[in-house]
Amino acid sequence: MDTQYYEKAVELGNMILASETSLRLADAKAAYEADAAAQEAYAQYNEYHNNTRIAQQGGLLTREQYQEALGKLVEMEIAAKKIPAVQEYLNAQEDYDNFSNSVVEMLKHTIAYKETKSGGCGGCGRH
Secondary structure (H helix, E strand, O other), X not given: OOOHHHHHHHHHHHHHHOOHHHHHXXXXXXXXXXXXXXXXXXXXXXXXXXXXXXXXXXXXXXXXXXXXXXXXHHHHXXXXXXXXXXXXXXXXXXXXXXXXXXXXXXXXXXHHHHHHOOOOOOOOOOO
C-alpha cells in the first residue's frame, strides 16, 4: 500500500492547522470559552433554536407561533453577536469553513483534471 498519500494528507492537515485561518479560529474559540456571558448567550440562542425547530417539525406550532419564534430567534442572534467573543468566533469559524472547503474543492478539481485531462476547471487559473 502506498503510504506516501497518507503522509502527504497528514502534511496537508498540519499545514492547514498552522494556517493563519486555523490559528485565528483557535484564538477566537479560546476567547469565547473564556467568556461566560458569551457562552451563556449563545447557548440560550442554540437551545431556543433547537426547541423551535423540533416544535415546528413536530407540527406543534401554528404559523403565527412559528413567526413569533423566528422573530425572537433573530433578536437573540443579534444580541449574542453584539458580544465580541461570539462575533469573532462565528466569523473565524465561517472563514475556516470557507478555507477548508476551498482546499477540498481544489483537491477534487485537481483529481478531476488529471483524470479527464480536459484542460482544467475552467477558470481558476491554477492549471
